Amino acid sequence: MIMKILPALLVFLLVTLVSAIQASDDALTHQIHLPRPQTGSRGSHVPGISCLSWRLGVETHNIIDWETVPAACEGYVGHYMLGHQYRKDSKAVTYEAYLYAKSLNLTKDDKNLWIFDIDETSLSNLPYYVHHGFGVEAYDSTTFGAWVLEGTAPALPESLKLYKKLLTLGVKVAFITGRGESQRSVTETNLKKVGYHTWVKLVLKDSSYSGKTAVVYKSSERKKLEENGYRIIGNIGDQWSDLLGTNVGNRSFKMPDPMYYIS
Amino acid sequence: MIMKILPALLVFLLVTLVSAIQASDDALTHQIHLPRPQTGSRGSHVPGISCLSWRLGVETHNIIDWETVPAACEGYVGHYMLGHQYRKDSKAVTYEAYLYAKSLNLTKDDKNLWIFDIDETSLSNLPYYVHHGFGVEAYDSTTFGAWVLEGTAPALPESLKLYKKLLTLGVKVAFITGRGESQRSVTETNLKKVGYHTWVKLVLKDSSYSGKTAVVYKSSERKKLEENGYRIIGNIGDQWSDLLGTNVGNRSFKMPDPMYYIS
Numbered sequence: 001m002i003m004k005i006l007p008a009l010l011v012f013l014l015v016t017l018v019s020a021i022q023a024s025d026d027a028l029t030h031q032i033h034l035p036r037p038q039t040g041s042r043g044s045h046v047p048g049i050s051c052l053s054w055r056l057g058v059e060t061h062n063i064i065d066w067e068t069v070p071a072a073c074e075g076y077v078g079h080y081m082l083g084h085q086y087r088k089d090s091k092a093v094t095y096e097a098y099l100y101a102k103s104l105n106l107t108k109d110d111k112n113l114w115i116f117d118i119d120e121t122s123l124s125n126l127p128y129y130v131h132h133g134f135g136v137e138a139y140d141s142t143t144f145g146a147w148v149l150e151g152t153a154p155a156l157p158e159s160l161k162l163y164k165k166l167l168t169l170g171v172k173v174a175f176i177t178g179r180g181e182s183q184r185s186v187t188e189t190n191l192k193k194v195g196y197h198t199w200v201k202l203v204l205k206d207s208s209y210s211g212k213t214a215v216v217y218k219s220s221e222r223k224k225l226e227e228n229g230y231r232i233i234g235n236i237g238d239q240w241s242d243l244l245g246t247n248v249g250n251r252s253f254k255m256p257d258p259m260y261y262i263s
Numbered sequence: 264m265i266m267k268i269l270p271a272l273l274v275f276l277l278v279t280l281v282s283a284i285q286a287s288d289d290a291l292t293h294q295i296h297l298p299r300p301q302t303g304s305r306g307s308h309v310p311g312i313s314c315l316s317w318r319l320g321v322e323t324h325n326i327i328d329w330e331t332v333p334a335a336c337e338g339y340v341g342h343y344m345l346g347h348q349y350r351k352d353s354k355a356v357t358y359e360a361y362l363y364a365k366s367l368n369l370t371k372d373d374k375n376l377w378i379f380d381i382d383e384t385s386l387s388n389l390p391y392y393v394h395h396g397f398g399v400e401a402y403d404s405t406t407f408g409a410w411v412l413e414g415t416a417p418a419l420p421e422s423l424k425l426y427k428k429l430l431t432l433g434v435k436v437a438f439i440t441g442r443g444e445s446q447r448s449v450t451e452t453n454l455k456k457v458g459y460h461t462w463v464k465l466v467l468k469d470s471s472y473s474g475k476t477a478v479v480y481k482s483s484e485r486k487k488l489e490e491n492g493y494r495i496i497g498n499i500g501d502q503w504s505d506l507l508g509t510n511v512g513n514r515s516f517k518m519p520d521p522m523y524y525i526s
Contacts, residue, residue, distance in 0.1 A: 052348060053355035060322050060517045062356045085315060092316035093325045254323045 051076035055258045061240045066261045069135035077134040077258050081126060087158065089256045094162040097236060097253045101169055104233060113200070113230040114166050115222065115249065117237035118177035118187065120257045122163070122196060123153035135259030148179065151186040155194035159236070159255070163196060171233065174201040176221050176242075178214055178262060181206055201225065214262050219245030314339035318521045324503045329524050332398035340397040340521050344389060350421065352519045357425040360499060360516045364432055367496060376463070376493040377429050378485065378512065380500035381440035381450065383520045385426070385459060386416035398522030411442065414449040418457035422499070422518070426459060434496065437464040439484050439505075441477055441525060444469055464488065477525050482508030 049057075051073040057063035069077050080086055106112050116122050128147040129135060147153075163173060175196075179187055181204045188202065209217040222232060223246065232249030235242065238257035312320075314336040320326035332340050343349055369375050379385050391410040392398060410416075426436060438459075442450055444467045451465065472480040485495060486509065495512030498505065501520035 049355050049358065050348075050351050053351045056319070056322060056352050056519070057355045057359060059319060060356075062359050062516050085313075088313050088316045089319050092312050092320045093323075095312065096320060096325050253325050256319070 055080070058258055058261070059254065059256060064240075064261065065263060068138055069133070069259060071136055073258075074133050074136040077136075078130075080258060081129070081134055086256060090156060090158040093236070093253050093255055094158040097162055097234060098165050100251055101166055101171060101234060106170060106233070108170060110170075110172060111229055111231050112170065112233050113172050113174055113225060115225075115232060115235040115237075115242075116159070116163065116173060116175050117239065117242045117255075118175055118179060118191075119153075120156070120238040120259070121236055121242070121255050122156060122159050122175065123190060123194065124156050125153055127152070127154070129259055139260065145183075148183055149186055151190040151193070153190055153194070155196070156255075160195050162236070166234075167198070172200045172230070173198070174203065174225060174230075175199055176203040176218050177205070178217075179204050200230075214239065214241035215245040218242060219247055222247040222249070318343070321521055321524070322517065322519060327503075327524065328526060331401055332396070332522060334399055336521075337396050337399040340399075341393075343521060344392070344397055349519060353419060353421040356499070356516050356518055357421040360425055360497060361428050363514055364429055364434060364497060369433060369496070371433060373433075373435060374492055374494050375434050375496050376488060377434050377436050378488075378495060378498040378500075378505075379422070379426065379436060379438050380502065380505045380518075381438055381442060381454075382416075383419070383501040383522070384499055384505070384518050385419060385422050385438065386453060386457065387419050388416055390415070390417070392522055402523065408446075411446055412449055414453040414456070416453055416457070418459070419518075423458050425499070429497075430461070435463045435493070436461070437466065437488060437493075438462055439466040439481050440468070441480075442467050463493075477502065477504035478508040481505060482510055485510035485512070 051070070054063065054070060054073060055077070058066070101114070104112075119125055125144075125147065128144065132140070132143070166173060173196075175191070177187065184202070184204050187204065191199075191202075203221045205217055209220075218241065222235075226232060226247055232247065234251055234253065235249040236253040236255060237243055238255040239262045240254065241262050243252040243254060314333070317326065317333060317336060318340070321329070364377070367375075382388055388407075388410065391407060395403070395406070429436060436459075438454070440450065447465070447467050450467065454462075454465075466484045468480055472483075481504065485498075489495060489510055495510065497514055497516065498512040499516040499518060500506055501518040502525045503517065504525050506515040506517060
């Protein structure tokens, strides 16, 4: 009897085995873009801290003044940036920003202003960082400057959606960026090419701010905008230095960015 | 021939099958505590936003003024709180806080002060929230008050370590909590029982602050401490309302808490 059913049993077992392995693979594929600590067999974990915790620490401003992404987190950050989660996290922020803007009873006087940072907020430098270790390599002004001058940075899609919705609500937009005045032309062209067609002011970092932090520079420029009669109803940036300081506006939104830190 | 090796082959296949299933189970066990969006076959996702993104939004103060955890994220938040990631995230924060405190060149005059919030910062109410949907249920002052009066809240282990290390560095500690004056005795007993043995001040919310936000109440109490000569070198809390406002101290640390929001 057992010999008679053995072939059938064998086929059943093979099918079951293949299914089990298949299911295991599917789970892996599904999860490759989910944030996961770099621990275990690769042996390249950050001592005492998971890459998930590191990223949360960065996003919550608990971990500050860091120079590069921990080497062991390159794979983690790369998967995060290229996978679904970065986009989902960005969307959660811009969606919340839109809900907030929509909830306001705005005066119709063209003085309601929303501040956008540019790099990793309006435009994405991911095509550059893909080739530079997602922030594991130290910042290189030469190669990064050359990339900016190409003027081919894509829009961050969720930010562009927010930008368009804000304009529809009658909100004015100003960009304040850490890019220098020498990059004004290429930045304008790049912004317009990807869909940011209009703004009341594009503020680039003047040489007079040389050596000053982004917090000082951006606070000072926001103050000028308020002195010109604008009400900063919202501010969005990927760096806490876009959002802290003075004249911070009515509400701030922190875009995700685990690749670099600017003070 | 095939009939002769069949039993051996069968045993091999069974062992392989069991191993494959075992491996799959191990992976599941390992990952069950990692943050994962509640999407897919269970069909219970938050419309347009993953639970991961929701939690990041909460921790970064992009999502504010929320009343309860989205129902679809109960499982996600529960796994996060009971699993390894909450502990890891907490450790990343307190470790950073310790590095910061250690880096300071502190005056030895007993005036360097660190502010600790209590609930979900020094003490954990997880034994309560396990039975109340991890924040999915609306806050119930009666049942929560009864839980507090039991005085059995465990210490958050990483926070307790930080507390002890700060004392070793010569830093003084004050607690400022949203708990009311009527809960002073049980709170003192609970704190001491789990290892928080000393403090320069335990500030509970006086009825004069009734109707005031935590930001107003805590700012005002920090101001009093500064007026008494203390230098607030650090502040740690699970709510942004522990950390925002005035007299915020030299540096703030946000403990994770995806279970509730206090403004």
